[in-house]
Amino acid sequence: MLRISNLHAALEDEMKPILNGLDLCVKDGEVHAIMGPNGSGKSTLSYVLSGREGYVVTGGQVELDGRDILEMEPEERAVAGLFLAFQYPVEIPGVGNMTFMRTALNALRKARGLPERSAAEFLRLVRSKAKQLHVSPDMLKRPVNYGFSGGEKKRNEILQMAILEPKMCILDETDSGLDIDAVRQVAAGVNSLRGPGRSILLITHYQRLLNYVEPDVVHILVDGRIVETGGPELALKVEDTGYNALQACEA
Amino acid sequence: MNSSTSPLASEVPLATARNRAAAFVAQAGYPKRGQEYWKFTDPSPLNSIREPVEGFNGPGGGMRQDASSRGERNRHKTSDQPTPQQGAPLSPLSLFSAIDRSIIDVSGKLTAIDPSRCQIENGSVCILRQADLPEHSWVSQTYGVLELEAQSPVPRTLASANTWLAETGICIWANGQNSRPIELRYRTSPGETDVLIHHVFRIDAGASLTVMETGTPASRINKVIEVEIDDGGEFNHVQVQGREHDRVSSGHIFARLGSESVFRSFTLTANGSMTRNECVVTLAGDRASAHVAGAAVGDRDFHHDDTVFVTHAGQDCESRQVFKKVLRNGAVGVFQGKILVKPGAQKTDGYQLSQGLLLDELCQFLAKPELEIYADDVVCSHGSTCGTVDTDALFYLRSRGITETHAQDILALAFLMQALDEIADPRISDALRELLANWLARHHQ
Ligand SMILES: Nc1ncnc2c1ncn2[C@@H]1O[C@H](COP(=O)(O)OP(=O)(O)OP(=O)(O)O)[C@@H](O)[C@H]1O
């Protein structure tokens, strides 16, 4: 599904390198977790993958289903099946949440040569998904993320993911800032989307989430590079020993 | 309701007000570039909009001079716009079709109106040319009165010239509630380049009226609206200045509000090479409310100036100004807004917001917000910003599969929404949002 080889990326302004030869391969239907200290480049990885401005790729490749995505516009990557649940979802006053999601869904469908969803069809879809994910009808009526609590924003990301049905989902700290019930609900949402033809990359600081969404593979990212890869037990180990021990090993 | 029998084109009504206005024009002179009130806008294209009134000779030789400048002026007129067919309104017919309303067609050649076309539930309607008929004597008590009051502290000579010379106008006296809006639908008569329009609206105590203006009466327009609102009256106004690129337009709205009355005016402008919209509102009574708002979108050869002057004279009044402009390809937006709180106007709540969204570096948004306060128990705020599309929001939308141009349109429309929110009737704001969305979709680099 997703193959990242020797990826190097830097901040455009200062040409400060953030990703330093990152390798990662997520197979069809797999769930991978990435853990790593603050500032190690986890969000940067998610932005570089989704095509945000401000970063330059100085080396390496990224393929989604065998297609090079680094040359694509952000919207083309979405059409190709990539989805990023943002660590900090953006508030957009003046744009209705429902209108936004319908516009996005129809933009994707149009680009893929599928018929657009009518307002009525979309309404049915969004209502059922919102109910599943405990997103209140009020949140659907309000502007995109506008005035949402931290937890509501994260839920709204998962709702978009459920509606847009991407192939490759990157969740950047979707569990941060959620209360225990909300973590369970979001995890249930993620699990319901799990399946063949859809892969998930979970960026997280907490082993807790991984109790609910059990990963196939766990990676540790330090200084813009994967320093260790293992099974779910790696997450437990890191929680125990911290990242410093790993960095020391590596050096 | 009066029938439209033989308006007398040779007798120009309202001679007293016209003579006064002509004298003011002679004394004050037309505005000049560089004057404080014309800091960002060159008035010269507006100064030359003049239309001699048949059979009326103003004092001095002013008229002759106008006639001589007229030929030169016509040569300036660009005509890449197809001349509209007679009778075909320029605004999309469907704009307010969802709203049950009365429609009055207005053109510069307006000499009569079909009384069946201008049903008003409670009140009367006539055209300016009929204003001297005895049954419409109320018009002469209002015509030019608010315009004259607004000549201080700043002369507004373009408005006096209008009072002096305007032939065309609709006069509406609302003496009860009118739930059905009246749409003044402008049409361009063939060969007509300049039109002066002067409307007079009087809202009695407890009465209400909604007026919508659509279409374009000429390529060069000087328009004045005077609105007198008595205690507890309500006046709603929406105008759509659509979509000709070479339109040159000077507009003035003068409103005086009695106690507990409500005034709301919204202007949508799309295109137009030169537009100056002035709105002068006086909250004369207590506990009155005035909302003036506008959304403007311009591409390339577009200069759009909103100049607003709100005077709080009564106590416990509220006023809001909300103006938004989306500018592209070197378009220029101007906002000059003032809130004047007179001595004794305690508990005033004044608000003013003006924002420009620049879609490229060639555009300019120039703003001059002002507060002048002579009372101590007052809340007034004003803010003016000018910026580009939020890149984080743009990326967020694009990451969901929305193309960059579409995402930019969505954000530009979202930016304008705050102004549209000032419109009381959601059917009207929905129609205008649609119009703006279509404009944005049509105007990409
Ligand atoms: N736009 C930016 N301007 C300046 N520095 C940046 C920018 N984006 C990222 N960085 C820097 O790049 C490094 C990696 O940041 P990144 O956000 O990818 O870390 P992270 O692993 O997601 O951290 P966290 O766990 O705190 O979310 C940090 O040192 C950060 O300060």
Ligand SMILES: [Mg+2]
């Ligand atoms: Mg991060």
